[in-house]
Amino acid sequence: MKPQLLAVPHQPAHSFSVRRDVVLYFYNRWHYHADVELVYIEQGSGTQFVGDRIQPFSAGDVLLIGSNLPHYWRCDDAYFNEGSSLRAVATVVHFKEACLGDSFLELPESLEVKNLLETAKLGMRLDGALRVAVAEKLRHLLEARGLERIILLLSILHLIADSTEKSLLTSANPFRISAETDTDRINRILQYSLKNYHRPISLEEIAEVATMSPNSFCRYFKSHNRKTYTQFLTELRVGRACSLLIENKISIAQVCYESGFNSFSNFNKYFKTVMGVSPLKYQQQYVAK
Numbered sequence: 001m002k003p004q005l006l007a008v009p010h011q012p013a014h015s016f017s018v019r020r021d022v023v024l025y026f027y028n029r030w031h032y033h034a035d036v037e038l039v040y041i042e043q044g045s046g047t048q049f050v051g052d053r054i055q056p057f058s059a060g061d062v063l064l065i066g067s068n069l070p071h072y073w074r075c076d077d078a079y080f081n082e083g084s085s086l087r088a089v090a091t092v093v094h095f096k097e098a099c100l101g102d103s104f105l106e107l108p109e110s111l112e113v114k115n116l117l118e119t120a121k122l123g124m125r126l127d128g129a130l131r132v133a134v135a136e137k138l139r140h141l142l143e144a145r146g147l148e149r150i151i152l153l154l155s156i157l158h159l160i161a162d163s164t165e166k167s168l169l170t171s172a173n174p175f176r177i178s179a180e181t182d183t184d185r186i187n188r189i190l191q192y193s194l195k196n197y198h199r200p201i202s203l204e205e206i207a208e209v210a211t212m213s214p215n216s217f218c219r220y221f222k223s224h225n226r227k228t229y230t231q232f233l234t235e236l237r238v239g240r241a242c243s244l245l246i247e248n249k250i251s252i253a254q255v256c257y258e259s260g261f262n263s264f265s266n267f268n269k270y271f272k273t274v275m276g277v278s279p280l281k282y283q284q285q286y287v288a289k
Contacts, residue, residue: 016095025075035094037065044088046075051170066120116161122182123169130165246281
């Protein structure tokens with residue numbers, strides 16, 4: 001997919017930006033930027049697209065998104081309902097790798113941080129005690145002034161680099177950015193799929209959304225997304241199922257049909273293919289955390 005290049009604004013008096021967003025829903029366009037992004041989701045839930053992976057997100061998540069890695073957070077449908085009192089809240093840090101000086105990452109003492117930022121180009125989710133510790137430091141970073149900002153940022157990066165409580169968000173192959181952009185088309189495809197994943201979507205239907213012939217659409221989608229549209233739609237439905245399983249408010253059978261699968265056997269089969277475990281096992285592992 002061809003994401004939108006986003007210019008991240010920085011305050012002239014600071015070498016990097018940190019802010020707390022309280023919004024109706026998160027920025028829901030497929031985009032990337034040169035800045036590294038560290039985000040703590042305080043409130044909100046939905047589906048996240050990072051590189052070539054589709055996964056649920058929820059309150060408490062802390063993610064490190066490396067430079068030029070495309071990403072997109074789409075809040076659950078309830079956030080878009082007219083009159084909804086729901087709010088999405090996140091603390092977001094943006095910094096360029098060279099914000100501490102061009103030679104900083106070349107210092108011997110900076111090797112672990114340099115390696116971390118390179119690995120972060122695949123995206124990272126922080127877990128366990130690391131997630132809690134980084135979230136707490138981000139709260140302090142919001143209020144920090146002067147040199148304390150730099151010290152806290154370095155402290156956070158050191159914590160992440162030194163910990164094993166983190167996992168990659170994407171596949172082993174870095175996402176390749178194309179110089180050509182087609183943001184409107186791919187965002188139409190994403191928005192339509194997110195709105196209609198719970199029912200069958202024919203190839204002809206989604207090709208019309210993209211204003212292409214079915215054959216051209218198939219070639220286009222696979223060449224830019226490294227998977228077929230059918231595979232993408234299956235992963236989208238599994239991602240929705242994950243969110244419902246985490247909420248643990250309805251039965252697994254109901255999750256099957258709410259997430260767009262037309263049979264329980266297909267649901268189990270595709271869920272295990274994508275997630276590596278059965279829906280029940282996934283729910284048990286997550287709820288037990």
